[in-house]
Amino acid sequence: MPKKSVFASKFQRLDGIYQKLDEQNKAIYEGKQLFKTFEQKLLEVKGTRYLPIIVQGYGYKNVKEFLAEYKASKAEYGDYRKAVTEWEKLTGEKMNDRGAR
16 A cells, blocks of 8 residues: 655645635735726726816816805705794794795
8 A cells, every 4th residue: 555755644734725825815816906907997087187177067167166165055055944944843834945835
């Protein structure tokens, strides 16, 4: 009967370790490839160049000007909604979003 050498005796255990290493190595490689793909797409997007074009289409000079008006409008709308809620509680009437009863 053939006798296993020292290395032959270790093979099954070492092969299990090797398989785990190989699986992890493949996962790392796939992750790097995915990262490269996303990195390339990010470079291609250039979305920040498009933002001023969007707001300029609505009459704003730039995004900063739009955001300033948006924030002020949002704050005042919040105040308006609070006032409507209080008015509705006091009168028992309901208003729609356009301010009509």
